[in-house]
Amino acid sequence: MSQPSSPLWYSDNLAFWDERAPIHESSEFYGVDRWLAGEEHLRPFELEEMGSVDGKTLFHPQCHFGQDTLGWARHGAQVTGLDFSPNAVSQAQRLATRAGIEARFLCGDVYEAPTLCDGQQFDIVYTGLGALPWLHDLTKWAETMAQMCAAGGHLYLAEFHPIASVFDSPTPELPLRAHNSYFDHEWHDTAEDMTGTYADRDAATSNNDTHEHVWTLGEVVTSIITAGFELQFLHEHDYTLYQWSTALERTDRGYEFPPEAARIPMMYSLRAQKR
Ligand SMILES: C[S@@+](CC[C@H](N)C(=O)[O-])C[C@H]1O[C@@H](n2cnc3c(N)ncnc32)[C@H](O)[C@@H]1O
Numbered sequence: 001m002s003q004p005s006s007p008l009w010y011s012d013n014l015a016f017w018d019e020r021a022p023i024h025e026s027s028e029f030y031g032v033d034r035w036l037a038g039e040e041h042l043r044p045f046e047l048e049e050m051g052s053v054d055g056k057t058l059f060h061p062q063c064h065f066g067q068d069t070l071g072w073a074r075h076g077a078q079v080t081g082l083d084f085s086p087n088a089v090s091q092a093q094r095l096a097t098r099a100g101i102e103a104r105f106l107c108g109d110v111y112e113a114p115t116l117c118d119g120q121q122f123d124i125v126y127t128g129l130g131a132l133p134w135l136h137d138l139t140k141w142a143e144t145m146a147q148m149c150a151a152g153g154h155l156y157l158a159e160f161h162p163i164a165s166v167f168d169s170p171t172p173e174l175p176l177r178a179h180n181s182y183f184d185h186e187w188h189d190t191a192e193d194m195t196g197t198y199a200d201r202d203a204a205t206s207n208n209d210t211h212e213h214v215w216t217l218g219e220v221v222t223s224i225i226t227a228g229f230e231l232q233f234l235h236e237h238d239y240t241l242y243q244w245s246t247a248l249e250r251t252d253r254g255y256e257f258p259p260e261a262a263r264i265p266m267m268y269s270l271r272a273q274k275r
Pocket of ligand 1: 018061062063065067082085088108109110111129131135
């Protein structure tokens, strides 16, 4: 659908994530010690919508340092995670050992998954929050997911809702302002001097350039259907994991607007069956 405007997209994004993976692993946000002690970190809607994964093979592309991948293994799945960051993958392997969980983690580009997995197809392809903006070719991604999924198997996707990226939160008096176009088909080359990460705003980082794209809901759903999946549901969720607006209040689910405020979807999830 959209091509990267810079050949640097791969190396810049890789450097960005390779630097952040160790920061994330030791962050309060990811709470690895709590997770190792048994805390559930998969979102309640993911657990409910995914149903039983016991005994199923599960592929998790863009798995970061593997916490969610291993979370599904705790529920009985035989998991394979893949990420292009060598740091993230070796951390995932170490985390599996520390947790005493059997898992396979591979290092490479998401588009190379069929080759990296030697043609293996999975009962479930799970892709988690914060993965899609890093893709430069959504059509090719959906085709790759279809290749990774066994016939009759499922693609389950949870992602931040693109409508939330339309708004910013300039001041406490104006906590929600429509600022960006929803139909923004540009690939964002952000050569920003913004250090840190969502998991640790104050972390000192030197690889801060990223190349990202917010795909619309229509683009995501259409790419999945066109690649050979049948959509089974699309759910929108009225809470998120970050306080990106001062109007968002901390609740036991994450962050949400107060009941009296206008509410917008901030995450979505879908399941599609491979035809
Ligand atoms: C926001 S993180 C995913 C977060 C994950 N859902 C979690 O919370 O643990 C995005 C991940 O995508 C990976 N990634 C980005 N582009 C990729 C690519 N082309 N191939 C493989 N992995 C990629 C990054 O290394 C990073 O680990």
